Amino acid sequence: MSFNNLDALYRQVIMDHYKNPRNKGSLEDGSLTVDMNNPTCGDRIHLTMTVKDGKVEEAKFDGEGCSISMASASMMTQAIKGKDVETAYKMAEIFSDMMQGKEYDEDIDLGDIEALQGVSKFPARIKCATLAWKAMEKGLKENE
Amino acid sequence: MERIYLDHAATSPVHPQVAEKMVKLLNEQYGNPSSIHSFGREARQILDSARTLLAKSINASFNEIIFTSGGTEADNMAIIGAAHAAKDKGMHIITSSIEHHAVLHACHALESEGFQVTYLPVDEKGLVNPEVVRQALTDETTVVSIMYGNNEVGTIQPIAEIADILKEHQAVFHTDAVQAYGIENLDVKQIGVDLLSVSSHKINGPKGIGFLYAREGVKVKPRMHGGEQEKKRRAGTENVSSIGAFAEAVKIAEETKEERREKYLGFKKKFIEILTQHEVYFVVNGFVDEALPHVLNLSFAGTDVEAMLVNLDLSGVAASSGSACTAGSIEPSHVLVAMFGNDSDRLRNSIRFSFGLNNTEEQIEMAAEKTAAIVNRLAKQ
Amino acid sequence: MERIYLDHAATSPVHPQVAEKMVKLLNEQYGNPSSIHSFGREARQILDSARTLLAKSINASFNEIIFTSGGTEADNMAIIGAAHAAKDKGMHIITSSIEHHAVLHACHALESEGFQVTYLPVDEKGLVNPEVVRQALTDETTVVSIMYGNNEVGTIQPIAEIADILKEHQAVFHTDAVQAYGIENLDVKQIGVDLLSVSSHKINGPKGIGFLYAREGVKVKPRMHGGEQEKKRRAGTENVSSIGAFAEAVKIAEETKEERREKYLGFKKKFIEILTQHEVYFVVNGFVDEALPHVLNLSFAGTDVEAMLVNLDLSGVAASSGSACTAGSIEPSHVLVAMFGNDSDRLRNSIRFSFGLNNTEEQIEMAAEKTAAIVNRLAKQ
Ligand SMILES: Cc1ncc(COP(=O)(O)O)c(C=O)c1O
Ligand SMILES: Cc1ncc(COP(=O)(O)O)c(C=O)c1O
Ligand code: FES
Ligand code: FES
Numbered sequence: 001m002s003f004n005n006l007d008a009l010y011r012q013v014i015m016d017h018y019k020n021p022r023n024k025g026s027l028e029d030g031s032l033t034v035d036m037n038n039p040t041c042g043d044r045i046h047l048t049m050t051v052k053d054g055k056v057e058e059a060k061f062d063g064e065g066c067s068i069s070m071a072s073a074s075m076m077t078q079a080i081k082g083k084d085v086e087t088a089y090k091m092a093e094i095f096s097d098m099m100q101g102k103e104y105d106e107d108i109d110l111g112d113i114e115a116l117q118g119v120s121k122f123p124a125r126i127k128c129a130t131l132a133w134k135a136m137e138k139g140l141k142e143n144e
Numbered sequence: 145m146e147r148i149y150l151d152h153a154a155t156s157p158v159h160p161q162v163a164e165k166m167v168k169l170l171n172e173q174y175g176n177p178s179s180i181h182s183f184g185r186e187a188r189q190i191l192d193s194a195r196t197l198l199a200k201s202i203n204a205s206f207n208e209i210i211f212t213s214g215g216t217e218a219d220n221m222a223i224i225g226a227a228h229a230a231k232d233k234g235m236h237i238i239t240s241s242i243e244h245h246a247v248l249h250a251c252h253a254l255e256s257e258g259f260q261v262t263y264l265p266v267d268e269k270g271l272v273n274p275e276v277v278r279q280a281l282t283d284e285t286t287v288v289s290i291m292y293g294n295n296e297v298g299t300i301q302p303i304a305e306i307a308d309i310l311k312e313h314q315a316v317f318h319t320d321a322v323q324a325y326g327i328e329n330l331d332v333k334q335i336g337v338d339l340l341s342v343s344s345h346k347i348n349g350p351k352g353i354g355f356l357y358a359r360e361g362v363k364v365k366p367r368m369h370g371g372e373q374e375k376k377r378r379a380g381t382e383n384v385s386s387i388g389a390f391a392e393a394v395k396i397a398e399e400t401k402e403e404r405r406e407k408y409l410g411f412k413k414k415f416i417e418i419l420t421q422h423e424v425y426f427v428v429n430g431f432v433d434e435a436l437p438h439v440l441n442l443s444f445a446g447t448d449v450e451a452m453l454v455n456l457d458l459s460g461v462a463a464s465s466g467s468a469c470t471a472g473s474i475e476p477s478h479v480l481v482a483m484f485g486n487d488s489d490r491l492r493n494s495i496r497f498s499f500g501l502n503n504t505e506e507q508i509e510m511a512a513e514k515t516a517a518i519v520n521r522l523a524k525q
Numbered sequence: 526m527e528r529i530y531l532d533h534a535a536t537s538p539v540h541p542q543v544a545e546k547m548v549k550l551l552n553e554q555y556g557n558p559s560s561i562h563s564f565g566r567e568a569r570q571i572l573d574s575a576r577t578l579l580a581k582s583i584n585a586s587f588n589e590i591i592f593t594s595g596g597t598e599a600d601n602m603a604i605i606g607a608a609h610a611a612k613d614k615g616m617h618i619i620t621s622s623i624e625h626h627a628v629l630h631a632c633h634a635l636e637s638e639g640f641q642v643t644y645l646p647v648d649e650k651g652l653v654n655p656e657v658v659r660q661a662l663t664d665e666t667t668v669v670s671i672m673y674g675n676n677e678v679g680t681i682q683p684i685a686e687i688a689d690i691l692k693e694h695q696a697v698f699h700t701d702a703v704q705a706y707g708i709e710n711l712d713v714k715q716i717g718v719d720l721l722s723v724s725s726h727k728i729n730g731p732k733g734i735g736f737l738y739a740r741e742g743v744k745v746k747p748r749m750h751g752g753e754q755e756k757k758r759r760a761g762t763e764n765v766s767s768i769g770a771f772a773e774a775v776k777i778a779e780e781t782k783e784e785r786r787e788k789y790l791g792f793k794k795k796f797i798e799i800l801t802q803h804e805v806y807f808v809v810n811g812f813v814d815e816a817l818p819h820v821l822n823l824s825f826a827g828t829d830v831e832a833m834l835v836n837l838d839l840s841g842v843a844a845s846s847g848s849a850c851t852a853g854s855i856e857p858s859h860v861l862v863a864m865f866g867n868d869s870d871r872l873r874n875s876i877r878f879s880f881g882l883n884n885t886e887e888q889i890e891m892a893a894e895k896t897a898a899i900v901n902r903l904a905k906q
Contacts, residue, residue: 244751
């Protein structure tokens with residue numbers, strides 16, 4: 001597969017998550033709630049999670065944002081659901097490295113998330129992709 | 145009632161020093177720069193020193209500045225002039241779908257002459273992807289025109305990246321910098337464009353004057369025929385007093401740029417903060433931070449742009465639905481359509497606030513309070 | 526040394542009242558006429574009242590006035606715009622060989638697109654013979670452009686007679702009235718033209734503004750693409766302050782026209798009288814009486830135009846060799862060539878004196894005395 005086609009595939013994955021977001025919505029009262037906005041654009045995310053026995057049981061997001069931020073939120077919720085908190089943190093770190101164009105730990109399977117790799121080439125959009133992850137980290141930290 | 149002008153992207157008040165310069169020139173310098181007598185020579189000097197100053201402001205050289213009657217003429221001259229000059233090399237033009245009408249309609253005129261034009265899409269933040277420019281290029285492409293900063297949503301394009309892609313290609317690269325000039329740092333050598341349009345009335349200079357930067361060696365066919373002014377590239381008696389006043393505006397803009405950038409960005413944040421405090425539901429069209437500092441375009445769900453503008457106007461706040469040229473009409477902005485598609489609510493509920501000279505923090509606060517009150521009233525209905 | 530400006534046909538000083546109006550508008554009215562808020566509506570009102578006044582000055586109606594950046598743009602728009610609009614009816618243009626370069630070079634541009642242009646000859650007084658226009662007409666002729674009053678020699682063309690001939694013909698009739706407007710009585714209904722060009726800086730208004738009269742129903746293809754200004758005929762943010770100031774200049778010109786006509790004609794006669802008293806040998810190029818009152822073009826046998834102009838300039842008199850646009854170059858005037866052929870001495874020894882605001886009888890006397898002294902010194906060598 002040529003590099004260009006790979007790019008196109010990644011774009012398809014992103015658009016799929018944007019148009020058919022997974023875990024869209026809001027959890028009932030009593031769950032972890034984080035509201036965060038991306039200062040560069042004013043876009044925002046409303047993330048709700050439930051954590052039980054050190055595991056992320058449920059995660060849902062809502063918000064108003066660009067395709068990259070919403071697709072990233074969709075992928076993020078999908079990725080952390082059922083994982084333990086430590087793994088979620090670890091994934092956020094890997095994702096951050098990926099966005100900065102750094103080498104990252106490839107032991108953990110990122111699945112669809114890899115489609116966002118290309119974003120690192122667009123500095124203006126890195127904050128879009130990391131918004132949901134930052135929200136997730138903030139929520140889990142506050143819960144500690 | 146104090147009126148608050150938040151439509152500086154449509155046009156801006158003339159700086160008092162600029163008006164002073166203008167009236168001084170009008171009263172004292174009436175020669176024709178083409179005349180060889182002393183009156184003419186004095187007028188020529190004013191032109192020369194203005195041209196030197198403008199050239200320096202974008203790191204260009206003296207002969208690369210062509211005075212025009214404004215941004216529209218600069219855009220028309222760049223695109224049609226460059227396309228006509230390179231007709232033997234091809235008849236394909238690339239531009240984006242969020243350009244100002246001065247660019248888009250110049251492209252339509254070329255289409256009616258048989259040119260082919262590709263209008264590149266943008267993402268929902270109004271960004272053109274440089275890779276998409278690369279893919280659109282053909283052997284027939286002669287002109288690429290992508291604006292520097294958008295007048296409706298403020299999005300700044302990756303011009304240097306696109307210039308890089310075009311380095312090895314025959315096409316000349318034009319950027320409409322009408323909104324960016326005077327507030328962004330533009331260095332034509334660094335950003336690597338061949339043609340760049342500027343208008344005076346957006347930076348507190350007089351209306352009816354602007355310039356086109358045309359890199360040495362880049363061919364642009366003249367569109368105004370007559371005398372040999374502007375090295376035969378643009379005929380017509382030079383508008384000496386406006387050019388001198390324009391130069392004064394540029395001088396002031398350069399000196400105050402950093403301070404204004406910070407101030408306007410602060411205004412944006414303040415505006416957003418106040419709306420948030422009042423629990424107004426809004427979304428930013430484009431970016432807040434990495435955009436033109438003076439442009440803030442907001443979508444207010446549940447409102448209608450016309451009701452909004454009328455209510456704002458009645459409460460003394462002058463804002464706009466986007467580009468002034470289409471503000472009189474109810475047609476949705478082509479920029480918002482390109483960003484959000486034809487069906488988005490945002491096409492009918494977005495307002496552009498743009499900041500500039502004389503705006504104070506108090507004005508911004510008051511305008512935001514009034515906006516919040518109007519939205520909360522209208523959205524409830 | 527008092528400087529005496531006798532080059533008002535090149536460009537004219539701005540009337541103090543006009544400068545005052547300009548600065549008032551610059552300081553107080555900065556809205557964009559396309560904006561719907563109060564700032565925009567106020568700017569629109571200035572445009573509207575200026576348009577009404579200008580229309581009235583030539584007995585046209587409101588919508589027949591299209592603002593341009595000056596005479597050159599009006600000429601280009603008229604000729605190229607009308608030729609393009611009527612391309613399906615033919616590609617033949619008729620003009621005269623003594624037109625301003627704005628007309629001639631617009632015609633050359635059309636020639637390079639495949640149009641055919643007939644440049645009519647003039648007699649030795651610079652007159653176009655209406656019969657010759659009739660003979661030049663073909664079924665393919667779509668535009669006839671004959672200037673109202675010549676800028677170099679002041680000759681006034683038989684425009685109404687030519688209009689009569691064209692009545693039954695498809696061709697649209699344009700006249701460049703840049704030099705005539707404000708000093709001649711122009712009634713578009715009476716003279717029967719379809720298109721008429723005017724420039725502000727020739728009548729003590731600001732530079733960089735003018736208008737094209739386009740009779741209702743006459744098709745002119747726009748050349749400036751962009752916003753929907755000027756009913757989609759000329760894009761670009763309207764130059765509100767210059768338009769308001771231009772209107773002020775027109776108001777003053779209309780009020781003082783008769784008085785100025787008489788005064789300038791008196792100046793001509795005085796100038797001639799003094800030269801005669803000093804036994805200077807000279808010939809008038811064109812007419813004295815039945816010509817533009819402010820233009821006096823004289824040939825001084827035995828002198829050279831460049832030596833004359835330098836000596837005049839050194840003694841404080843600003844005159845010209847003809848049109849300012851070519852004054853910098855040594856090429857002989859195409860107007861004089863058309864009148865006298867390629868070999869006439871007059872091509873190299875003719876000077877244009879043109880009168881205007883602030884010129885006094887004393888100035889004219891002094892300038893004539895100085896001219897006499899210079900001619901008598903130079904011609905003797
Ligand atoms: C981005 C942009 N380009 C071009 C123009 C046209 O400039 P002007 O009004 O000087 O003709 C404008 C403003 O109207 C603009 O915002
Ligand atoms: C007869 C005539 N036509 C056209 C023009 C051009 O007008 P402008 O200088 O306003 O472009 C001039 C003066 O320069 C002129 O004298
Ligand atoms: S642009 Fe706002 S999150 Fe992407
Ligand atoms: S024009 Fe005929 S005598 Fe002068």
